[in-house]
Amino acid sequence: MKGFKRNIAIVLLIAMSLMSFIGCSQQATTQGQFIAGTYEASARGMIGDIKIAVTFTEDRIEKIEILEHQETEGIADPALERIPQSIVANQSLGVDSITGATITSLAILNAVEDAATQAGADIEILKNKAVASTKGEKIEKTTDVIVIGGGGAGIAAAASSVENGAEVILIEKAAALGGNTLASGFAWNATNPEIQGKIGTMPGQIEMLKGVLELDEEGFGEFTDILKTLKEQITTYLDGDASTVFDSVEFHIIQAYQGGRRQDRDGNWIENDYDLLTTFAENSLPTLNWVQSLGGAFSEELTSPVGAMWLRGHNPVGKKQIFDALADYIVENGSEIMLETKADELIVKDGRIVGIKGTKADGTEVELYANKGVIMATGGYGANPSLAAEYNNYWPSIPEDMKTTNVSTVTGDGIIMGREIDANLVGMEFIQxxxxxxEKSGSLTDGLLVAPQNYVFVNKEGKRFINEYAARDELAFAALEQTDEMFYTIADQPMALSAQNRPTQEMIDKMVEDGLIYRADTLEKLAEIIGCDPQTFVDEIEKYNSYVEAGKDPEYGKAVFEMQVKEGPFYACPAKPAIHHTMGGLEINVRGEVLDTASNVIPGFYAAGEVTGGIHGGNRLGGNAIADVFVFGRIAGENAATNK
Structure with a gap:
């Protein structure tokens, strides 16, 4: 009996030892914080998954490597570089996210947490370990021109001021330049006969031009003479060789006016400001050429973003390259760029704007003074849902949880600062x-940005419901009336590879893998995936293809066509309207000077870009924003530098 008990004791001892050994494989030993090794993990970033590898010794996080990511070049770079460094340096998951790249920062932190969990770490200890942040001495400087914001308008304004002999300090609250401009599709609308004259006329474009000839001139107010000139141009074009794409500055102006004349929910009409719109259209191509003269590189392939209404979108060879070229020009000519610096307040002296008070990300106070002028270029308020909801008087509602295509820093800072010094605001009730x-992320790039002439929209029932070549607000209103306020954009394989966000097949495969878009070898199988009746869907696509062939859409009046949906595999991209562009903002004149509520110029105060209102009326054409921010950035920069 004693031997039997002794054997049981031995077995229990062995079992306890095995359990202890197994436990050590699941959590760190008492001697170390981690189970040494390299662990891989991933987490969802702004655009796709960020995959990392984390190497641990028994007592520290040794190394963090970013293995794969699809984040926006430029905007995400500071987070991809500095968050891993900060985690390793502080041995903590309590590090601060990077301003302007919050989602990317959190994705890296979440992935490292996953890896640390695999390594048996106590996550709460890692999260709660304090990370020191040292506030620096107050920064005080004086310069000629201060530019607030480092997106397209800000970088153009700074470069223009430098070109005109001014010393400049550009401040940007994010950790990188670019803002919404860098996150956008970056299509720059400009009339360019040299390039457009090499492109063949697409089916439906001639009919669209003939429609312009039928417009009643009495309904165009200040723009009547421009319409008359446009009709003469179209008549001459149609009487001659109409085999290549027509365009003119006058056509661009009239299309922008038609797209921008809107009525709010109280019956009040808004129209594009005549002087601002004509200045914008006339200076678009010259400004693009100016950016090229400073080192910016553009492709000669034109595109047409959704809601653009015509083929005139110029695209950079690389979006970040434009900012790099202009930033180099600014710094090499003796001016300064201060990142992670937020403007909090405008300094007013004797009625003139003479500087700003701000704060750096570490809490350091900043006080800057300008001898010549301050240029506001902080963007709109598309990432500030409460401000959007406060002013909205165009849509039935803008819920505070509505997704946005905007970067996180676009929160209306410049509009709020301007409002505090009695600057006039115009068009604030209109939001695009x-x-x-x-549908899932609210992002522009999580999908296939097919050209409008190729777009096919179907709802959950597998039916088309709108002219896909219409203005953006018309498309959004129609989408919000569909089941669950969503729809699908349909594409075949050639359409997918020709999409304007330039996806590779590898990128498309990744979007399918992540569940952002759907793919099937046949239309019938794609219908099953999106949950509609296969025969209804197939009939709808075949009917659409017949419209492409005929160059006419008798159902919804789509005017311009190019490709049919014919060659598998086929794709469905779930889409849902999200806040994109805020039409209103600070009122400016054609010199970029900000006006007060009595319509007087506020001395020393200029503005450019989405922080302003009046140029686009109540709805902006796709591709007009990039042109706007650079055109008026350049104008404001020149006038601030020369005190014109």
């Missing part, structure tokens, strides 16, 4: 929704 934003 992007109809084709991804």
């Amino acid at each position: 929704l992007m109809p084709t934003a991804n």
